[in-house]
Amino acid sequence: MQFSKSTDYALHALVHLGHPERCNNVGIKELSSTLGVSESYLSKIMSKLRQDGIVRAVPGVNGGYELARLAEQITFLDVIQVIEGRQKMFECSNTKSQQHRLLAEEGSARRERDQDQERSGKSECMIEKVMEGAEQHLHQYLREHTIQSLLDEAFKRCNHGASKK
Amino acid sequence: MQFSKSTDYALHALVHLGHPERCNNVGIKELSSTLGVSESYLSKIMSKLRQDGIVRAVPGVNGGYELARLAEQITFLDVIQVIEGRQKMFECSNTKSQQHRLLAEEGSARRERDQDQERSGKSECMIEKVMEGAEQHLHQYLREHTIQSLLDEAFKRCNHGASKK
DNA sequence: TTATTATGGACACTACAGGTCCGCAATAAT
DNA sequence: ATTATTGCGGACCTGTAGTGTCCATAATAA
Secondary structure (H helix, E strand, C coil), X not given: CCCCHHHHHHHHHHHHHHCCCXXXXXXXXXXXXXXXXXXXXXXXXXXXXXXXXXXXXXXXXXXXXXXXXXXHHCXXXXXXXXXXXXXCCCCCCCCCCHHHHHHHHCCCCCCCCCCHHHHCCCCCCHHHHHHHHHHHHHXXXXXXXXXXXXXXXXXXXXXXXXXXX | CCCCHHHHHXXXXXXXXXXXXXXXXXXXXXXXXXXXXCHHHHHHHHHHHHHCXXXXXXXXXXXXXXXXXXXXXXXXXXXXXHHHCCCCCCCCCCCCCXXXXXXXXXXXXXXXXXXXXXXXXCCCCHHHHHHXXXXXXXXXXXXXXXXXXXXXXXXXXXXXXXXXX
8 A cells, every 4th residue: 555656656646847047948868867767657647647737748849848737736646646557546356145134134124025135226336435525635635735845935935044044 | 556456355364354243263264266367366456454463264165264452453554564564655766866856955045064964863854754744645535444344334234225215 | 860768668576465275273062 | 073064374476557767859049
């Protein structure tokens, strides 16, 4: 249960691209040396980000990457979902097993046929339910944090530190 | 970024053990057939749960497993951490790279030496910071959900469905 | 036209989840 | 005490996803 290194690289790359004083394009060379990752690998990651409309890329001399939208419109969730994929964090491998029938029977006063859950649709796993709630919570948090909000925070800290001095 | 199947199995097994009408011990045979998993594999998982004090096990005839604490004292977080390990969800692979120095410089009015972050300790990655916040949020949610709370929920639903009928 | 830069396919390596098998140890019933 | 039963744990296997490299090709600006 860990985020991949690729996600780390992607986030760092985007933060770099989000720096306000940059002139338009940042080449893969600069990015890779800044992050300490090989060009070949990092370019794979940048391609993904481009395919999903997070960054724009232009080849040729003085080419490179730039953010495709405003930094405040790129959330952590966006980035993570591009790199990690959009599969659910948890899937009950156990649908329609004994387990769920037992859970459904209990408390139902032992009715003769338990077509009930069939009719009520889905017969969703309670565990899955809880885990989906967890995922939604997580997503909400990640939606509230953007590349821009991170930059703002960093900025604030530095100024604070400087003024304290 | 997905929870392993083992976590799924562990949670289902614990829900099974948490059923109120059970007499003390549930054998691996019953568990594995209920969940639809092989005995060999499931026993590995149960061992982990035992080593962490989630369940108790007794060998011999009529042996088996039972919860080592009350179902309301077994949180989803407990189970997940036993199975998935306790490593952080996100680690910045990038400490002390160019990236962080740049972030620190910006807004600090270009002071001559940036020993500042060295002195202020840690020089923690802002991205990591955000991700740690996300993890804490997630953990809080998972701490609030226990095996018992799930059983209660399932119970309530069944009764509701029955009375509606 | 040419040098530069991104793109994408093919391939290699590694780690780990997922799973099996088997011998050993502990226990309760007889 | 013996024996059948049940859990324990180590060794092993397999497939796949993450990580990473290399190279040929396409696109672009000077």
